[in-house]
Amino acid sequence: MDNMETIIEKLMSVDGSERLSLQVVSLIGVGGIGKTTLAQLTYNDVRVQEYFELKFWICVSHSIDTAEIAKGILKGACPRGGQLDSMLESLKEMISERKFILVLDNVWEVNLSQWDTLKNILRFGCHGSKILLTTRNKRVARMLDCLQEDIQDIGVLPDEDCWQILSSIAFFGRREPERAKLWDTGKCIASTCDGLPLAARVLGILLRFKSSLEEWKNVMTNEIWELHDAEVDLYPHLHCFSYCGIFPKDSYIMVDTLIQCCMALGYLGSDKGDGSMELRGREYFNSLTMLSFFQVEEADGKVHMVERGKLPRGKKEDKY
Ligand SMILES: Nc1ncnc2c1ncn2[C@@H]1O[C@H](COP(=O)(O)OP(=O)(O)OP(=O)(O)O)[C@@H](O)[C@H]1O
Ligand SMILES: [Mg+2]
Incomplete structure (x- = not known):
C-alpha cells in the first residue's frame, strides 16, 4: 500500500519547470512480483480516475509500437484505413x-x-499528463525518459503477506481444526515463495487440493516439478496452468482450443466418450480464472494469457 500511495502522489503531482512536460512513472521488478496488479489498483483508484480527464490502459507486452498504441487509445475513433499519419493526427x-x-x-x-x-504526439496533452509504465527492466524505464526518482522498484512481499495470499486460497472451505493442523507447515511453505505473490498463489492452488498434513509436508520438502512428475493426478489445475506457459503472455486463445489441447496431452484424464473430459477441463479452467490466472473475454470465449511470470521455486523453468 505504501507503494500505491507513492505512485498516486507522483501521478497527481504537477511540478517544476525542470521536469519534462510528460512525466513517465515506472513500476519495475521481476516477473510475478505484482507490477501490473499495483498499476491496476492505482489506475482504478477513485482519486486517479477523477484527476485525469482521459484514461488509457494499453497492454504492450513487447516493444513500443506507435501504431498499435495509437489504435489502442483511439479505439472506435480510429480513422478508416488506419494510416499512421491520420491516426497520429486523430x-x-x-x-x-x-x-x-x-x-x-x-x-x-x-x-x-x-x-x-x-x-x-503525447506532449500535446495538458501539462500534468502522465505515463505509468510497468516493466521488468530498469533500462527500458530509463530509455522511456523516466527519471531515476520516478522509478518505483517493487520489492518482494514479506513472508507474512505471502502466507496471507497462500492461506486464503489453500484454506478455502476448511474448518478451524484442519486449518490449525496445517498452519505451521503452510507458513514454512509460504516462506519458500521468495516474496513473490504469483508463487504464493500457485502454491495456494496446489495445496487447496491436498487434505492431509503429510501431503502438505511433501510439498514443503519437494520441488514442485518432482511432485509434478510423481503424482500427476493430484495436480490437474497446475498441469493445465503450466501448459499455458507455451503461449505468449497477453496473447489470446479460444477457451475450447485450450481445453482440447489439455485433453490431447492427457491432462484431463482418460476419455470415456461421455463428454466428462470437456466438463473437467471447463471446471479446471473456471477455477484458474476465478483465481485471476486468466482473463476471459466473455463475448467471444477467448482467454487472455495474463500470467507467465516466475513460477514457484522456478529454477528449472524448462520443466514447465
Ligand atoms: N499484493 C498482492 N496480493 C495478492 N496477490 C497479488 C499481489 N500482487 C500480485 N498478486 C498476484 O500475483 C500474480 C502476479 O502479479 P502481476 O501480474 O501483477 O505481476 P507482474 O509483476 O506484473 O508480472 P509480469 O512481470 O509477469 O508482468 C497475479 O495473480 C496477482 O493477482
Ligand atoms: Mg505485469
Missing part, C-alpha cells in the same frame, strides 16, 4: 489540452524512433 486532436494518464503495461523493449514519434 490522437493529437483527442488529447490536446486534456489531462490524460496512459498506462503502458509490460513493456519489454524500446524502439527509440517509435517512442520519439509517440512522445511527440
